[in-house]
Amino acid sequence: MSKEKISKQDFSRRDLLSGSAKAATLAGLGSATVAAGAAGLVGGSALTPRQAKAAEAGKAFVGPGDLDEYYGFWSSGQSGEVRIYGVPSMRELIRIPVFNRCSATGWGLTNESRKILTEGLLPGTKEFLSTRGGVWLNGDAHHPHMSFTDGTYDGRFLFVNDKANTRVARIRCDVMKCDKIIEIPNAADIHGMRPQKYPRTGYVFANGEHRVPIPNDGMILDEPDKYHSVFTAIDGDAMTVAWQVIVDGNLDNCDADYQGLYAFSTCYNSEEGVTLAEMTANEQDWVVIFDIKRIEAAVKNGDLKTIGGVPVVDGRHGSKFTRYIPISTSPHGCNTAPDGRHVMIAGKLSPTVSVMDVTLLPDLFDDKIKPRDCIVAEPELGLGPLHTAFDGEGNAFTTLFLDSQVCKWNIDKAVRAFKGEKVDPIVEKIDVHYQPGHNHTSMGETKEADGKWLVSLNKFSKDRFINVGPLKPENDQLIDISGDSMALVHDGASFAEPHDCIIVKTSVVNPRAIWDRNDPMWAEARAWAEKDGVDLEEAEQVIRDGNKVRVYMYSIAPTFSLEKFTVKQGDEVTVFITNMDDVGDLTHGFTLANYGIAMEIPAQATVSVSFTADRPGVHWFYCQWFCHALHMEMRGRMLVEPRAT
C-alpha cells in the first residue's frame, strides 16, 4: 500500500546528512541546530524546527492510516511474550503471550492454552508444577526466528526459546498464536536458537546454555567436572526432539548454514568453571560445528544413547560429529551472512569478529585442514562486539556493547586484510544509546537481505526518554542503512527486555482475519460438545454430570446466549463459549468477576475454561473486549447455590 518507489528526483538523506548535520546526528546531539540548518519550505510555509526534523527522518515516517512495510517480530526477554512491531514506524502492534501469564487473553488459564503449556512438559516438571497451579507463569524469551524454506522466510511459523524454564515454543503465523511448547530434556536453560535455513525448517537448533548433571536428580551436586551442556535439534514440524549432542563448554548463540550441512554454536567457559574468575581464565574459547549429515547417519544407525527419552550423541572433543574452532575468549554472537559462505563469530571480550568460511568445513571434518584454517578474517572493530547483521551487499553491521556503537564493515575487505592486503574493512561507526545487544536488518538473516533498515536493541536508555522512575525502558533504535551513511531515525522505548528481533517483509506473512471453525485449537471442546450432543454454534445448554457441569454458550454482540446459569457450590464447572460474530476485529471476552476468570474469544473461535465454583452467590460475567454500543450490557449471571451446612 505504501510501498512507494523512491524516484531519482526524490530527496536523498545523504545530501541532508552532510557536514555539521551529519556530525551532530552521529554524536547524538540535540536537534535544534541540525533542524534549523535544514529548515526550508513546505507548501510555501516555513518549517518549524520540529517539522524540519520530522522531514529529515521522513523515510521512517508512517503517517496516520499508512501501513508499515515490514513485520518486526520481537522477543521480550523476561516478559515471556512475543511482540509484533510495524517497521519502520516501530509501533508495537500486538502481543502474543507465550511463556507468560496473560491477564487479557487468559493465556495460562483457558483449557486450550493450558493444553499447549503442559503437553510438552517433562514428567518431573509436571510433578513439580502440580503444587504450583500446573503451568509456568514466567519465561525468558530470547530469540524469535521464522521458519525458512530455501534460505528465506516462508511465513509458516515463528519459534522462540525460553532460557528460564528450558523450553522452545512455536507460533502459528496464520493466527499469530502459540500452538506448541516443548521442554527440552537433558539440557538446562535454552539460550541460542535458530531454525535450519536449507532446504527448510526442518530442524530448530537450540543451545542448552548451562552445564548440569545428566540426569539432574541431585545425585551429582558440587562436582562441576561432571556437568554437561547439550545441543538440541528439534523437529519443527512435529515439535519433538530429533536428536541431541553433548558438547564441551557453555553453549551460547547458534546459527545454521545455507547448504543444510552444518550448524554452529559459540561456546564460552571452555574452562568449564562455575565462578566468574574460572569462566574467564582462558585466552580462547571456541565455536563448535555440528555435522548434520554425520549425526543423522548415527541416529539412523543407532550409534547413540537414549537419554531422557531422546537420541543423544557424544560430540565432545575428539568426536566425529563436531569440530571445535578456537576463538578469542568468550565469543558471543553467531550470524551467517546472506552470501551463504561467511559466519560471523563476535568476540565479546575480544575487539574482533572472527569470520568463518563454511566452504572449508568439509575439509575440516575430513581432517585435511586445522580448525583455525576455517577463519578467513578477523577484523578488529571496537570494544564489546556482540552481534552482526547484514545488508546483502557485502557489508556487516556489528554491535559494540562497550563502545555503544554499531560498526559497519565490509566482509570482502576484511578477508583481504586478513590475507595481508592494506585495506581497512571498517566503513563507518554510528553511536547508539546505549549498550547494544542484538541487532537485526530487514530480511537480514535470509538470502533476501535487502539493506534497508537496521534495528539496534540497546540495553540501557538512561536519558533518552522522560524519566519514568528507577526502572527505565530499553531502547530499540531504528537506523536507515539504505544510504552510504547510516542515519539514526527513531528511538523506541521498550519494556524488559527486547532481547532479539527479526524484520520480515509484509508479503511473506498472511494471517487470517477470523478463525476457521474447523481449527484444531479447540478439538477437545468439539469432542466434549459432541459427547454432550451440543452444537457449539447454537449452544445454550448446561449439562450436569455428577458434580461436573459443562456450560455451553455462544456470543453475538451484544449478548451471550445464556443470560444466567446456576451451579452448586463445589461444582467443577467448564464454560465453553463460541464467538459467532464473523467479521474481522470482532473479538469478545468472558470475564467472570471475582472468580479470576478472563479470556479472549476471537471471532469464529471456541474457547473454554474450567474452575471450581467454591464461592456462593451472584457472580456477573461480562464481555471485556469492546464489541458494540451496548458492550457494557453484554453480561449475565452465574448463580452459585451455597453448599448445605
Next chain:
Amino acid sequence: MSKEKISKQDFSRRDLLSGSAKAATLAGLGSATVAAGAAGLVGGSALTPRQAKAAEAGKAFVGPGDLDEYYGFWSSGQSGEVRIYGVPSMRELIRIPVFNRCSATGWGLTNESRKILTEGLLPGTKEFLSTRGGVWLNGDAHHPHMSFTDGTYDGRFLFVNDKANTRVARIRCDVMKCDKIIEIPNAADIHGMRPQKYPRTGYVFANGEHRVPIPNDGMILDEPDKYHSVFTAIDGDAMTVAWQVIVDGNLDNCDADYQGLYAFSTCYNSEEGVTLAEMTANEQDWVVIFDIKRIEAAVKNGDLKTIGGVPVVDGRHGSKFTRYIPISTSPHGCNTAPDGRHVMIAGKLSPTVSVMDVTLLPDLFDDKIKPRDCIVAEPELGLGPLHTAFDGEGNAFTTLFLDSQVCKWNIDKAVRAFKGEKVDPIVEKIDVHYQPGHNHTSMGETKEADGKWLVSLNKFSKDRFINVGPLKPENDQLIDISGDSMALVHDGASFAEPHDCIIVKTSVVNPRAIWDRNDPMWAEARAWAEKDGVDLEEAEQVIRDGNKVRVYMYSIAPTFSLEKFTVKQGDEVTVFITNMDDVGDLTHGFTLANYGIAMEIPAQATVSVSFTADRPGVHWFYCQWFCHALHMEMRGRMLVEPRAT
C-alpha cells in the same frame, strides 16, 4: 528540554490543512496526494512524499534523543497493568504491573508484591484464593487518575480500578510502582473511578457497577429486586474505605467537582433488570449526585449502618444524601469541565450530552428546584456520545462511538442554544478510526487544561495497521487541537485494551532515579535481616532455621555475592537480594531457572522471594536484566540435596 515556543514566523498547520489537503485528512484518505500537494524544499532538496507528510505531522514529531512534553498514563483494561506513554510521540515507555502477573518483574511472585496484592483483600477472597496460589492473576484496569491538590495534578499518586475483581490500586509516582491495592466490600466490580479534585485527594470515588445481594453469600440468588449497587469513597492517603452509599441503578462513570462539595455518577439500568431487554426498556435513566458534606456529617454522627466492616448510608431515592437527575437512557461518560461549573453527561444511546451546572446543586439538595433544572444545555452531537474532554478555552470534545468521530463543541453556545438562542454549538467533527471510547486532552481534567493535544482511544483498528491476525490492536489516535481545526497526527496501536488515559505535563512528575535504602517497600526484609543479624548491603549468609532457610546476598554487576548455596529438598527457602549498584538504570534480575522464579531488583532496592526447594539437583540462577559486558556470566548455583529415600 524540547519545549520550544512556536514563534509567529513558524509554519502553521492551519495553512497547510486547507482545501483538499484538509478534506483528504478528514476523510481519512491515503496521503500521497496530500503530501504531493504539500511537497516543498528542505535544505535545498525536494521532499519525498513521505517526508512532506512527516513535516505535515511535524508538531507531534519527537526526534531521536528529544524528550516528550507530557506523560501519558494509560490503563490497559483487561491486561491489568498501567502504562506510561510519552506524548506527543505516543511511545509506550514502561509498564507498571498492578492487577496482572508479570513475568519480567516478578509482580505477583516476590514477597513484597504479594504483600501488596493480598493485604487489602477481604477475608472471603483470601479464603477463595488460598487454593489458587493466593493472589489474583488478572484484572480489568479501567480508569487511571492522578491525585489532585487544589484542582490540578500534584504528582503524588495514580489510582486505578479493577472491574474484574472489585479493587482499587494506588501507584507511587516517585518510583512508579504500585504500593497499595484494596478490595472494596459490599460492591461488585468497580467501574467508574475518579479522585477528589478539591481541596485535595483526599477521596477516591469508586462505582460498584453490578448490582448484587449484600452480603453476597448465596442466601439471595435469582431475586434481582434484592440486589444493590454501592458507591464508595476511599481515603486515598490511608487506602481504606471512608464510607459507602447504596444507590438505585447500575453505577457507571463518575467525577467530582472543583469545590469539594459533590461527586456524580452516571447510572444506567434504572429498570434494575438483569437482561439486555430489561436494562434498556426505560426512556430515561439518571445521574446521581452525592452530597459529600451531608454524608460526612452522617458518618460523623453515626447516622449509618456498618456493613462488611465499613460505614454505609442509604442513598436510594428519597435520601437526603443524594439527588437523581433524569437523563436520556443509559448515560455513560461523566466529565467535569475545567471551568469548575459544568459537568458533561454523555448520552450513549441518546445523541445528546446533558450539561449539568454544579452551582445549582445546593438549591437542588434544598429542594428549591427540580432535578432537571440543573441541566443547562443538552446539545445533540451525533450517534453514541461516550466521553468528553476539554481544551480550557470553553470547548468540549466528545467521542461519538457509532459515528466514529470526535465532535468539538462550544459549551457557552450550547448553554445559549438551550435557552433558545439560534446558535450552533458544534464547531467541528473529525473522523477517528474506529469506534472511540474514552478520550482525553492534555491536563484536560484539571483547571490547567492547556488545549494542546487530544487522544481518542478507539476500540477497533480494522485496516489501520498491517494485519496481525484475528486479534487486532486497538488504536490510540493523537489529535492536534491547538489550531482552529483538529488535525489527526498519529495512529498508535495498542494491546487490549487502552481503556482510558490522562495526559500530564512533565513538570508535575519527578520520579527518583534509584531507590532510597530506607524505603518502606522492603520493611519486612529489613526486619528479617535484623533478626538474623545480617547487613543486607553486605550480605552473603545462609541462615537455617529448621527447614526454613534464608539466603541473603547482594549484587554488584556482574556478580551475586554468593556463587552458590546449598539447601535440602523440601526446605522452605527465602532469597533476599540487595542491588548495591547505585547508578541510574542499573537494574539487576534474579532468575532461578526451572523453578519459575524471576524478579526485578532495582538499583539500591532489596527484593525477596520464597519457595519450596522440592526439586533436587543443580539449579542455576542468573541475572536477566542486562547489566554488564559479563552479564551472561552473572550467575550462581542452588544445590538441592535430595531427600533421603
